[in-house]
Structure formats: structure tokens, C-alpha cells
Amino acid sequence: MHQLNSHIILIGMMGTGKSTVGGILAEQLGYSLVDLDAAVVAEAGMTIPEMFELHGEAFFRQAETDMLRKVLSRGGRQIIATGGGAVLNPVNCELMVNGGFVAALTAEAETIIERVKGDTNRPLLAGNAEERIRTILEERKHAYQFAHCTVDTSGLSADEVAQFIL
């Protein structure tokens, strides 16, 4: 196993398993785990749907960038699981690629739909979640390509994905 000297940052669409894989990596490497969405929610004192509804998506995106900057500037080694849209701001991509080892998780649309269906905590999937996933995947098809490595998680367990990254 490599000795890494920096954070490991997980990027990828909703439902690709970033938080779950992040938990496994943190445990195996003895790093602390930061779930960026959870950190934003804790600081804002409201859920992501509430942030979108009360203040709009731009408010959430700004909070996401502020938190990413804050987390990356910490010492120590962390596994940072980001939200699927964190890559939409080029400033964030720059911060991530310079701040650690960036691993992108991908999955087929069907796999993602299966994993996130019925979820009410993702405002971007409100309405027809299946259609929304397909549209967002198309919109973001190049957005995760700046990663240092990419893992197609379809058909893999979270443990297998973590081993691949290691």
C-alpha cells in the first residue's frame, strides 16, 4: 500500500458511493473522514433541501466552496467525500487537484438511479429522479475528468472500490 502524504478527495455523481467508500478508506488508512455535505449542513444549521428552498442553490454552492477551502487547509490527512456538484465550480477543482489525491467514482445511470431512488435529501432530483439523473449525467459528463484516477463502481462493492483506490 502506498504511503500518501496528502488528503484523498472523492468526487463523482450522486449515488456513486463517495461517502461509503470514504468511510472505508478512512478506517483502513487511519485518516479522519470529512463528508463535505455533512460539514456544510452542520455549519449552516439546516438541511440541504432547506438551504436550496430558503436561500437558493447559489447559497449552497458558496457554502460548499467555503467549506472545501477550510477543510483542505487543515493539517493532517483526511479523506474528503465531496458532493456531486462540487466540481461545477472551477475554483473548487483547482483547490482539489492541488490539495490532494483526487479519485473520481463513476457508475452507469441505471446503477445510480437504483441507489438514489426514493431519496428526499437531494433537491436536484426532485420530480422525476430518473430523468434528472440522466440529464445531470449528460451535463456533467466531462466534469469529473480532472481526477488523478477514476473508478467505475458499477458491479463493485464499496470495499472493492476502496481497494482499487488504495
Ligand code: S3P
Ligand atoms: C449534489 C449532490 C449532493 C449534494 C447536493 C447537490 C449535486 O451530494 O451536495 O444535493 O449537485 O450533485 P451527493 O453527491 O453526496 O449526493
